[in-house]
Amino acid sequence: IQRDSKFAKITQEHVDHFKGILGSESAVIDGVSQDATDDIEPFNSDWMRKFRGHAKLVLKPSTTEEVSKILKYCNDNMLAVVPQGGNTGLVGGSVPVFDEIVINLSKMNQIRSFDEVSGILVADAGVILEVADNFLAEKGSIFPLDLGAKGSCQIGGNVATNAGGLRLLRYGSLHGNVLGIEAVLPDGTIVDDLSKLRKNNTGYDLKHLFIGGEGTIGIITGISIICPQRSPAVNVAYFGLESFEQAQKAFTEAKSHLSEILSAFEMMDGRTQKIIQKVAGTKLPLEGDYPFYCLIETSGSNADHDSEKLQNFLEHVMETEIVQDGVLAQDQTQIQELWACREGITECLGHWGGVYKYDLSIPISRMYDLVNDVRDRFTEAGLLGDDESFPVVDVVGYGHMGDSNLHLNVPVRRFDKKVEKMIEPYVYEWVANEKGSISAEHGLGVTKRPYVGYSKSETMIRLMKQIKDSFDPNGIMNPYKYL
Ligand code: FAD
Numbered sequence: 001i002q003r004d005s006k007f008a009k010i011t012q013e014h015v016d017h018f019k020g021i022l023g024s025e026s027a028v029i030d031g032v033s034q035d036a037t038d039d040i041e042p043f044n045s046d047w048m049r050k051f052r053g054h055a056k057l058v059l060k061p062s063t064t065e066e067v068s069k070i071l072k073y074c075n076d077n078m079l080a081v082v083p084q085g086g087n088t089g090l091v092g093g094s095v096p097v098f099d100e101i102v103i104n105l106s107k108m109n110q111i112r113s114f115d116e117v118s119g120i121l122v123a124d125a126g127v128i129l130e131v132a133d134n135f136l137a138e139k140g141s142i143f144p145l146d147l148g149a150k151g152s153c154q155i156g157g158n159v160a161t162n163a164g165g166l167r168l169l170r171y172g173s174l175h176g177n178v179l180g181i182e183a184v185l186p187d188g189t190i191v192d193d194l195s196k197l198r199k200n201n202t203g204y205d206l207k208h209l210f211i212g213g214e215g216t217i218g219i220i221t222g223i224s225i226i227c228p229q230r231s232p233a234v235n236v237a238y239f240g241l242e243s244f245e246q247a248q249k250a251f252t253e254a255k256s257h258l259s260e261i262l263s264a265f266e267m268m269d270g271r272t273q274k275i276i277q278k279v280a281g282t283k284l285p286l287e288g289d290y291p292f293y294c295l296i297e298t299s300g301s302n303a304d305h306d307s308e309k310l311q312n313f314l315e316h317v318m319e320t321e322i323v324q325d326g327v328l329a330q331d332q333t334q335i336q337e338l339w340a341c342r343e344g345i346t347e348c349l350g351h352w353g354g355v356y357k358y359d360l361s362i363p364i365s366r367m368y369d370l371v372n373d374v375r376d377r378f379t380e381a382g383l384l385g386d387d388e389s390f391p392v393v394d395v396v397g398y399g400h401m402g403d404s405n406l407h408l409n410v411p412v413r414r415f416d417k418k419v420e421k422m423i424e425p426y427v428y429e430w431v432a433n434e435k436g437s438i439s440a441e442h443g444l445g446v447t448k449r450p451y452v453g454y455s456k457s458e459t460m461i462r463l464m465k466q467i468k469d470s471f472d473p474n475g476i477m478n479p480y481k482y483l
């Protein structure tokens with residue numbers, strides 16, 4: 001793709017104008033007069049170090065009014081922008097493609113209110129997810145979303161990507177939990193829809209366009225979200241299984257034995273567990289080697305009752321040989337150790353240099369067949385192997401099994417067109433044949449934009465374009481992505 005010449009290039013005059021809006025110099029990082037400075041680098045490259053933009057300007061507004069003034073000026077002057085939260089997105093959506101201005105929300109980090117009776121939290125978009133959750137923990141509540149990047153991702157970024165995460169199985173998606181949104185449109189209009197109502201059937205529910213909108217129609221500056229009671233009793237079990245069929249049986253059994261206390265059901269293949277052992281030195285919880293592992297979390301209100309249920313479940317699945325071996329965390333430290341076997345995978349996969357990532361919704365019975373098919377393709381082509389001469393290190397699968405969401409990852413020693421051509425569009429065709437989705441939770445960004453047609457019809461894409469055009473007629477919001 002080429003830089004769209006309709007966008008203006010940043011001048012010193014623009015920079016001076018933004019310095020006027022934001023007041024302090026620290027809210028503007030500017031490499032206009034020099035070449036892009038070191039300070040700008042982290043805002044230009046994504047978490048995977050796969051995408052690198054060339055922004056010369058990063059703006060860090062502290063208030064919704066500042067965001068409004070910035071966007072209005074950008075829109076009037078045809079300056080393209082990229083909204084940026086914690087920059088942990090995995091589809092290249094949070095960094096510029098060319099010289100778009102980065103509007104980073106990290107200074108908008110205040111909790112606005114919390115209602116202890118209803119559990120409704122209202123907060124700035126730039127609050128870090130873990131900070132929000134720690135705040136809620138003190139009030140006996142929990143943020144209804146949890147994910148491995150919680151220490152750096154922002155709740156506004158989570159909403160903008162409609163992140164799914166580790167507890168969707170229990171609490172549902174952000175489309176259900178987010179009650180209201182405050183956002184700024186490209187022309188500077190502030191949309192104040194920070195509703196605290198659970199029920200409100202008074203016309204089109206426009207907040208849903210911002211949830212998962214990936215910064216293409218406006219900037220989310222605040223959210224209101226319903227937060228459930230934090231369960232005093234949390235238990236985690238980790239077990240090894242002989243096959244993916246057994247993992248499916250274990251899931252069915254978990255639903256029937258643990259029912260209302262089941263809060264997560266995650267699957268990791270044996271390869272991912274070997275990788276975290278090798279790369280991060282993680283001590284694996286079980287002695288033997290198994291092709292599949294599952295992690296179950298329960299959250300309930302009565303520790304004794306829940307432990308007994310989980311213990312009985314574990315005995316049942318071991319007696320019936322659904323599960324080969326298992327372990328139950330005995331304390332908080334062990335809970336974290338077990339979770340690390342799941343949450344640590346993404347980081348370790350980057351170890352060899354690059355990763356091709358596919359985040360897919362697939363009918364549960366077919367989830368792992370794709371991983372095997374892709375691995376077979378590389379093996380047959382002689383591209384996968386242990387030593388440096390092979391570009392592909394391995395083909396692994398893990399993910400939110402309870403939500404039929406597979407994370408297919410292909411760690412590589414170097415990015416290679418030959419490798420890419422073997423997976424794309426193969427993977428997308430495979431998923432479309434199963435009526436799945438080519439992006440279950442990470443979004444479209446740069447990487448999935450060309451392939452949206454595998455999951456959305458022409459009519460749907462046309463309607464999406466109409467929505468984009470009506471919110472952002474100049475196309476300044478996060479260009480070259482999404483659509
Ligand atoms: P960014 O990466 O900064 O931005 C993401 C997108 O949202 C970009 O398009 C950006 O333009 C837009 N955006 C950001 N803030 C705003 C805003 N205020 N207004 C409008 N647009 C905005 N995702 C899952 O769904 N489930 C997981 O389990 C999960 N686990 C992860 C684990 C790791 C280790 C990592 C690195 C990522 C993981 N992700 C997961 C990816 C996930 O999308 C992000 O972690 C998170 O939701 C993005 O938040 P962020 O603040 O970092 O947003």
Ligand code: 2HG
Pocket residue numbers: 090148165343346357358359399400407408409
């Ligand atoms: C997770 O569930 C994230 O850990 C990241 O969604 C998945 O890296 C991935 O493919």
Ligand code: ZN
Pocket residue numbers: 165399400407441
């Ligand atoms: Zn995930």
